[in-house]
Amino acid sequence: MDVTDETEFDDILDDWFIESLKTYKDLHVYQLEHPTRVIEWTSGRTVCVAGCRSTKNEILELHLPLKLFADENKGLCAERDFKVVHGGFTDGPVHCLRHIPGTRCVVTNDGLSSKLQVWDLGGDDSDVIRRTGGVEGRSVSERGSRIAAGLSSDPRVLLHGAQTGDVQLTDLTSGQSLYELETDTAEPLSSLQFVSHSVFLACCCSGNIYMVDSRTSAAPQPSPLPPPPLPPPAAAGRRDGVLWRADASVDRSRPDPAGCRVARLSSSGEALVSDLRNPGGAVCRAQLDVQTDLCGQDDITVSWAPALDDCIAVSGFSGAVQIYVTSGWRAELTEARPLFEHRGHAVSSQHAAGPPVCVSSHVWHPERPRTLLSAATDGSVHVWDWVHPTAAD
Structure with missing residues (x-):
């Protein structure tokens, strides 16, 4: 990078930093x-991450910055860094990881087979994450297994599979x-x-549920x-060969899953919301304002906000995470702009050479309405609490 490019990058970074003072609470x-x-999430303040290289990788439990949780006098809290509290190594990549609620156990899959690996995250007496066992799949898979932990208080139940x-x-x-199944x-x-x-969703890459x-x-x-929709807009008409992701809004206080909504998102940027009482229909839909040719399809993610009504987060299309409000969408397909x-x-990566940086994962905080974590292909991990645009005016 020459001096001119370096100066331009510094200007862009400075402008974004100044903007962030108004648009982020943290x-x-x-x-x-x-x-x-x-x-x-392994608790309300700790998360587990793991490398995805083809060789040996770290698996880490990180404590979020204490300053994030200081409700008052944040300036007096000196702890503003992530902290590694437990760590270990895995011989292969980690493409899927789930924490078993109520335990110090996580289960992983390498994305190359249907086999699962079981890990003990350690405790107060040890900072080492150790592999303690494994689970065989029902079939041979080259795509890797998906994993879901049960919602009940029984931590033994694990749902997994590579295909229907x-x-x-x-x-x-x-x-x-x-x-x-x-x-x-x-x-x-x-x-x-x-x-x-006792009820679960198996969401397929084809969009079937x-x-x-x-x-x-x-x-x-x-x-x-x-x-x-007929006639389909040019961007939304591309359904052949696209990959679909899905997420359900789960209300744990209601035992009946019929009231849940499912958001489906395609690699072409089409999003639609269905009611589980009629999962083959669309309550509303939108063509999102995303770049569909910048990143691959594997990391596309959609997730409902657990503590914010009608909001979804979308990532994997670029180096950004977008927040959309679905309450303004209609049954007819229209273009939607992100709220944030x-x-x-x-x-922060514009000065680096090589392919563009893409967001590889994001999660909402389970209780804090506007707090999310996101990770990208450059190894960066951000935790951010965004300010609602009307509150920033």
């Missing part, structure tokens, strides 16, 4: 040695299979998610994507 930055594709024909519930203590199809899965103690009740032996039927956009990963 913003903290951490740099991993290698990128991560997983961020998983090999999903199973496993007792982690005994290794015994508690339930196996039987279907006539073998669609690759993009996610698995519990919506109640299976709602499965593990208490019954009846084979579930897929709920396909709602038909595209976190551009910190892209801005």
Whole structure:
């Protein structure tokens, strides 16, 4: 980079920093040695991350900056850095990681097979994360397994599978299979998610969704994507060859999953919201303001805000995380602009040579309405609490 480019980058970074003083309540930055594709809460103040290189990787539990949680007199809190509290090594990449609620245990998958690895995160007497076991899948897979931990207080139940024909519930203590999904199809899965103690969603890369009740032996039927609007806009008409992701808004205070909403997002930027009482229909939809040719499809993510009504976060298209409000969307497909956009990963990496930086993962804080964590392909990890635009005026 020559002097002129360096100066321009410094100006862009300075402008964004000045802007961030008004648009963020909190913003903290951490740099991993290698990128991560997983961020998983292990408590309200700690997260687990792991490397995704093809060789040996770190698996770390990080404590978020204490200054983030100082409600008053933040300026008097000197602790503004992430802190490694537990760590270990894994021989391969980590493409999926889930914490088992109520335990100090996480389960991982390498994205290359259906096998799972079980880890002890350590405690007060040890800062070492150790592998303690494994779980075999029902079939051989080259895409890797998706994992979901149960919502109940029983920490033994684990849901996992690579495709619709090999999903199973496993007792982690005994290794015994508690339930196996039987279907006539073998669609690759993009996610698995519990919506109640006994009901889960198997979301396919094609956009199909299976709602499965593990208490019954009846084979579930897929709920396909709602038909595209007619005539489809040019951008939204591309449904062939795209990858779909999904996330359900789970209300843990309600045992009935029928009131849940599902957000589906395609790699072409089309988003639609369905009600689980009619998952094959669309309550509303939108064409999002995203770049569809900058990054790959593997890291595209959509997630409902757990403590903020009608908000979803979207990432994986670029070096930004976007927040959208779905309450203004209609049944007809229209273009949607984000309510807020976190551009910190892209801005801080503009001086680096090589491919553009893309966000590889993001998660909402389970209780703080506007707090998110995000990670990018340059190894950066950000935690940020954004200010609602009307509050910033």
